[in-house]
């Protein structure tokens with residue numbers, strides 16, 4: 249018998265396949281990460297902080313929230329920082345939902361949403377994305393009941409890359425004023441569109457974002473939430489005072505002072521490398537989902553063999569099955585040069 253809640257003891261841990269990944273031995277196209285090291289100025293800022301004799305102090309964040317709010321173009325009262333967006337997602341679901349209430353989480357989506365909902369013992373409804381229709385807006389709207397406390401989705405979604413039309417986000421916000429509508433903008437800089445300007449109009453809108461992806465710092469864990477000031481005040485009652493690592497704050501401040509390294513990378517991936525991969529897949533007749541982010545979910549007939557061939561060339565991608573159990577590969581897009589290497593292997597196996 250467990251001393252813990254029965255439904256929690258019965259869950260399994262969320263364990264992504266991280267073992268053995270090495271950026272010096274592999275081309276890492278499996279976690280939607282930045283595929284290049286972060287800028288030298290950011291590395292220097294971290295080293296300087298380590299040498300400054302301050303590691304024995306608890307973290308203090310100064311005006312970091314103001315800086316991030318400035319970057320987002322929203323008032324600072326609408327922003328709080330979190331330990332990665334994973335913590336933001338967890339805080340929002342914990343603070344908004346009670347056991348037995350309902351969550352609408354379209355699938356397939358980022359597994360953390362359902363994981364956090366299960367910890368709260370919520371009843372999960374899972375309308376399905378489709379390659380042809382994209383986000384299942386009508387099914388989400390039809391699934392709303394007075395017990396719905398959460399509607400949660402990525403924009404763009406992971407693994408499919410599907411984007412949600414702004415008008416549909418507004419329909420959901422208006423149809424479920426009693427629910428937190430969590431829009432996960434993890435890949436915001438790749439997509440380039442945000443619902444952040446709707447925060448003033450819709451007190452049920454909660455947006456999570458991160459410095460893990462475009463900014464290339466998932467190891468440091470810094471995310472943030474954008475929402476109505478009342479929501480931010482409530483969520484700050486739940487977050488711990490030191491949950492964000494000081495090194496993350498040092499790095500992000502340096503990165504925000506030099507955004508050009510992120511902008512240049514995003515431009516190379518989205519304007520050049522990703523179209524190269526998409527054009528190639530279209531040419532060879534391999535089906536893939538339209539994606540607004542830095543990854544493409546593709547479905548070659550011989551997915552396992554393709555994965556195997558890529559592995560043999562030290563290229564890691566992520567096998568992900570669709571709702572019908574058909575195996576696909578989610579491939580992170582890197583630089584032009586890395587994409588050429590990827591295509592050279594794909595050409596021989598597709």
Ligand SMILES: Cc1ncc(COP(=O)(O)O)c(C=O)c1O
Pocket residue numbers: 279280331332333334335358402405406432434457458459460466470471
């Ligand atoms: C859609 C989505 N949301 C959130 C995250 C987690 O990001 P973070 O590193 O900020 O916790 C990921 C990471 O893969 C993701 O794909």
